[in-house]
Amino acid sequence: MQDSHTSETNQKSIEATIVSGILSAKIRPGTRLGENQLAALFGVSRTRVREAMMRLETRGIVHVSPRRGWFVVEPSAEEAIAVYEARRIVEAGLLRSMRKLTEEGRKALDAHLNEERNAMAAGDRQRLTYLMGDFHIRVAELSGNAIIVDILRDLTARTILISMLYQSEFHAAQSHEGHRRIFEAMQAGDFGRAAALAVEHLDEVEMGLDLTARPDPLSDLRNSLSLPLKAASAVSRQSDLKTTTSKEQ
Amino acid sequence: MQDSHTSETNQKSIEATIVSGILSAKIRPGTRLGENQLAALFGVSRTRVREAMMRLETRGIVHVSPRRGWFVVEPSAEEAIAVYEARRIVEAGLLRSMRKLTEEGRKALDAHLNEERNAMAAGDRQRLTYLMGDFHIRVAELSGNAIIVDILRDLTARTILISMLYQSEFHAAQSHEGHRRIFEAMQAGDFGRAAALAVEHLDEVEMGLDLTARPDPLSDLRNSLSLPLKAASAVSRQSDLKTTTSKEQ
């Protein structure tokens, strides 16, 4: 893929490499990302690694446990629900805002669905995971709105982490069918239906999760004893303005 | 407002202070944010300031001009359009996803609309700018989804920067009326209509912009010649005693 880790690596590539690794299900939730390790891997100093980590933290991809290290986030069940909810909101809004599917867009999605089919036939689960997420990013790209694309990319990355934690079986065929139907509605110019189908599709995937399965079997014990380790799931980043009281939890 | 800049300041507060300053229209687009200046203001070293800047950069709030400094973003006309588009997508999706308005929520919005009225009566433009943006954040807060709230907060901050650049007149009454109607639809439980009204409202505000007015009349010339410079018109720094106010651009 990338030309090893020559001195060429600019700082953005650390970020991109990690996100890419998550999107393609090569990096698991909870993976420790040591500053020294990454610095050595990318041939830079800790300073640049830290900058990348800070950026990834604001994107909700990693979190830091003070003096212990950086970890790929392990979304809690509550966070998982919030991510799916956010995706439904954004994706439905996105589809509903569309007015027509360009020929170019039609081709892109069609090609993508073919890739999904091929990966299913080949039984390549890792690639399937990547493709299932990528479909939604491709839809976002059709809007031409970079802001929305970025938002959905990060949400998709989190979604993949969630499925690595809570998804017991992988219903690829079901997801593919969902994508196919969304595409069909878009092709028919019925974006309201496409939006409804997208919501339905995300609901299905969310329903396929076992949110009672704890990522860390001891997490509730830890939490009740307030013994931080892993999971530190406390509120991603709240409020630049009026934090007020809602610390609840 | 905030308890000065005691040694207590943690790094998040740099971020929060700047975003808050933008949301309340106290920081103008293009403002230079020198690392040394901020470090002195907050009583920390440049390291922490840089971390905050990096985070704000990923949030689309500031950008860095290599070896020249950090600046509050000055969205281009194209970016402005993208921001409004993104807001329409997210806010419409959000409203449409709602099922009911709780009594608590109704009270919060009602109180907010009262604040808008008061500020209009008082003619406090800066506060009005803040309130007009805050309405949308409050709506997002009703969803209870922190992800959506964060997204909309950042988009709102950018919106305020955009209006400071391109909005010649401030149609506060019109915006207030838009908010009132959205609230009314929500109260009636008609969230589809609320979403449509929100889109309409954002359209109106966007239409009120003069996107042909360049933030810097020379920017295109500068860009084409890659001659960066920007005098950060007025206000920006208080450190030097140079009295030569830039009388020409």
Next chain:
DNA sequence: TGTGGCTATCTTGCATACAAGACAGAAAGC
């Protein structure tokens, strides 16, 4: 065997030092 405490080591947190680019203003040349 089990328990408590100590220490060595590894981690990030943060500040600082220095390098290098960008700019402004003086100086030089015409």
Next chain:
DNA sequence: GCTTTCTGTCTTGTATGCAAGATAGCCACA
């Protein structure tokens, strides 16, 4: 007077050093 060049200063870019917390393992001891 006008332009060009040079140089000093200011800015960020990056690495590194040191402090301090967290952890694991060892050892003493009951």
